[in-house]
Amino acid sequence: MTQPSVTHWDSPRADAEPPRRRRWTLRSRLVLGIVALLAAASIVVGLVSVVALRGFLMDRLDDQLLAATGRTQPTSEELPPGGALGYPSRPSFGVQGPGTMVALTSGDVARAGVLTSDGTLDLLDDAHAAVLIGITEGDGPVTVDLGGELGEYRVVARELAPGILQVTGLSQSEVNGTVAQLLLVIGVVALVALAAAAAAGLVVVRLALRPLDRVAATAAQVSELPLDRGEVALAVRVSDDDADPSTEVGRVGAAINRMLGHVASALAARQASENKVRRFVADASHELRTPLASIRGYAELTRRGGYELPDDVVRSIGRVESEAVRMTSLVEDLLLLARLDEGRDLERAPLELVGLLADAVGDAHAAGPDHEWSLEAPEGPVIVNGDVNRLHQVVANLLANARVHTPEGTAVVVELSERADGVDIVVRDDGPGIPEKLLPELFERFVRGDSSRSRVAGSTGLGLAIVRAVVEGHGGTVSVASEPGRTEFRVTLPR
Template sequence: MSLRTRLLAALGVVAIVAFLAADVATYSALRSFLVQRVDQQLQQADAGLGHQGGGPGPGPVGSDHPYGDPEGGRNNALPGGFLEIRDPQDQVVGTSVPAVVGPYQTAVPRLPLHITGLQQSGEGEPVRYMTVPATTAGAPQFRVRVSERGGNQLILALPLSGVSGTLHRLFNIELAVTAGALVAALLLGWWLVHVGLRPLRRIEDTAEAITEGDLDRRVPGDGARTELGRLARVLNTMLTRIQDAFSQRDATEARLRRFVADASHELRTPVAAVAAYAELFERGARERPEDLARVMAGIRTETGRMGHLVDDLLLLARLDQGRPLQ
């Protein structure tokens, strides 16, 4: 996997996590806000019932208006809601089904047989809020408020259909926005990675040119105060030293070739002289003492000269091999 692919994959993972976290936070915050509004409606309905003629009174179970004269407005305190009164023995003494119109008009909350856990609130009475499912399959949940009135439990409930609808629309919006934002983030990330890796491509091009023999090439952008700029400076310094080393090697090889040529020329002269003296010796110089002495002296001189040249060559070989001089 290339560096660009890994960077884009990491960016995609981070973007997905960030978008999901934002979506979940938004969804949770909106749901909490909407549920609090429903709780406020239930509280206001409870307060409205408390101010109507001494509070709710028992009525026949299943009656549409168990709390009194409908003309008095008592049963209109919670439009579309569910009301129920239980005595201290958890027996239902009054109930009112919500007058809702729609596919779930017969849906009522599935309440526990015994409701406990009421806590003292700022309203001055024990209260408990909870969310329960409906008795009808597929119907929205209900938000329930349970309070105590004169030893009885007053249960008020409102369907969360509006909350569910709003949250469903929010989910669809978040899904579309997140998908679009993720695509935009990936495109922006691809462009940023493309621009960010451009110096690396220049380094790659420079390295390829150097491998082809162009030792004068240098990495551009070594003046930037970035990580890639520092890398370019280090590489250029290394390339300069490598080029200097190659230049020194070429100069050394040139000097060696000149030395070998000079040594060959210098060796040719004493060798030719020794050959001439040998020929002179064969032509009769050995029978003439003065010529023989001159021949032997010449041979000794030329062989000494060749010995010095051989010693110089041996010294050069030892220096080239890194062996210590004696």
Template sequence: METPGRRRRLRWWPRSLYWRLALGFLAITTIGVAAADVYAARALAEGLRNRLDQQLASIRQDRLDELESSSDLEPAGATAVVLLTDAIGRVVQRESGAMVERAVIRLSGADLDRMATTGRAGAVGPAPMRAVVEKLPDGGYLVVAESTADDAATVHNLVVIEAVSGVPLIAGVVLGALYFSRRTISPLKEITATARRFAAEGAPSQRVSAPVSTAEVEALADAFNAMLGRVDEEFNRRRKAEEQLRDFVGAASHELRTPLTAIGGYAQLVRFGALDDPARLDDAMRRVQNETRRMSVLVDELLLLARLDQGRPLECRPVDLAELCADAVADTRVTAPDRPVTLVVEPGPHVVTGDPDRLRQVVTNLLANVVAHTAHDVPAEVRVGREGDEQIVDVIDGGPGIPEELRERVFERFFRAGGGPARPALRDDHPAPGSGLGLSIVAAIAAAHSGSVRVEASESGAWFRVRLPALTGA
């Protein structure tokens, strides 16, 4: 958890990703350039010091060779000083180059002894000099020193050059960082703008169309567009579901109102004594009974659709489609004796897993659809076959067929090709048309069994094809 003190310490740090990237580039570049400059300066100083130490060692060896042959010292170089001292550091003889004639070197006896013991070159003062010391056999010391002013000037010039060139380099890197940061951030700004438009307008059909600059931004844009796509699909699905629910409630209310109106009308006739004739009263009661039965069937169908929509589990056991279709065809021949109905079963087993009562209702409803919408002498055919891992049930009639523009809508609830609601039967030999739920029940039952039903293209008549997963190993 972030503490108030930590928030105060980080308040100076910008919240904008753009400026954070720019400041990050600036900090990294500055540290990198400064580290490189320091390293270069130190490396140059170390190299010059090593070279100077080699020169001092060479001069010392030359002077030792001279002292072995004679007691006089040769003149030193322009920047070198050669001294002969006694045991306590007093200068006995000095040879100085032209550029260091006035250079002062102060070394005590202890300093001379220490430097002679180590044999390594070291800085001496007060002048900017570096010297090596060699102890002589007579107890004195040979001191060879050389000025480090030129080397220091060289290092100083390098530092100046690095400083002068480093500032434009850092400025160029920062400008480049700002440019590329802006290009990198621009798709994120487009995503943010799209999200704000979506939040303000509620239009999930919008998509991010900013140019993609990096793989990460591309992945973010794709994920954001995919999310908007899912939201768009869910929005459309919910809107469609709400529209279907409104249509469903309106149609169900209309369907129930029709028999209820008829029942209420006959009840008022009885109440006001308009049906004093026993024959008329018996006919009215028969009509009330028919309307009650039709309303009961409608309610049962609605309850069945509600159960199927809720995904309630159905009975699950092996079902022989050939036997089931044979029973449905036999029932149709009894209820419609004038209609020629044939059954064609391809060789082989036709077993699926499911609820036998509901699967039988599928075939029964399809045959009832043929009976309700075609003439009494129009032939019908039921075929049972198999395609791959699916069992096929075809119900085909020789009627006028279904127009192509209505083939996808026939499975909608309360949909009728005529477009109007069901009307009550006026006479017993003219039954009322169906409620418009038969084919929607067929589609719901097929979907509950992981299958499907659709209207196939046919040159004549209507062709319904039901596909169900075949039972493996049947």
């Protein structure tokens, strides 16, 4: 029997996306490329210089070694009969410089000494001299390590007698020291040069990419324009200097200018289409008001005329009247939105908000007595400049929205607070909340909180659109935040 799999919420998911690596900027990559090329060139130049100098110094040392070999003359005391080797003596060195090494080897026996700086001989022990065993006359100058303080020696052998070799050597310490000093100088100079090149490259690249920064700034400026609605004058363009097709950045700038031209044409066409639709809606709404008023009036006249009509006819006339009322409200809302889009239908005058909110809350209590309504406002008057009827409609729409979309017993609080540059009106309820996917488009036209089209729960979806249009017409903002158990609409108005 298989065990059910258990998912641990704190364990990493197998299909979780790995963290994205931070990408390098173009400026950083260019500077790094410049420094890398200079570093590679410095390494190549340094290696070639060191190899060439070391070869030159070794050739010179070999010439000196061959000359020193000819000046070495072992004495008969150093080569006794019977092949028993003695140690080199001072006369055998001839005219040599300090550090010259002379050795005699025969089979597996080696005797060696080094001329010191004070002219005396420093005889090597058998262990150090043993490294010279095996060097033959045909080997030419070779390098051996005598160990200890002596270090590396360049040595060459010549045959003095059958089975007996003389090995002469010169120290490589001067050559090695010169090469090491050159390496140090090259390294220090290369590091300083790379640091200077990085700083200079950063400045040069920054200057070279300045046109690209200006192109990016133009694109960023366009991205901040409100292109989603309204009439947009898209006059922002990349300058002619940065749109020269003969340069790489100029080609990018020219392409952006062409794209902005196409976008401006599309926005103009869209705005023209929207204007036509708005004019049609305004004209149609205006023309529909009169026939709707006539239908409503005749239906009401028939209902109140005292005629003996069948019940089904009375019910039908009542439905005609109620539908005419609903249609009239829809037409009025459409006409109001059309006028607000044109910047009309708003009056500006000082008004007192506390009384306006108190009246709106009272009306909401009468329309929804099964909800709990409350108002929190400052003691004194709060004065703003605006249209009293439209602001009353804003609050009424928000309260109606809370009443329609929350169950009985929901507490709805209207809060008024003052700020230095304006006032905040908050309508808050403890209802079930608004679906998260609906929040981004909640203030769009014809957006409903549910898909119902019933006359009780459904709506046309224009209430919150009117709220936003009126608030923005006053120079303010409206926002919503919602979660289960708390929904808050916040209207901010300037003074």
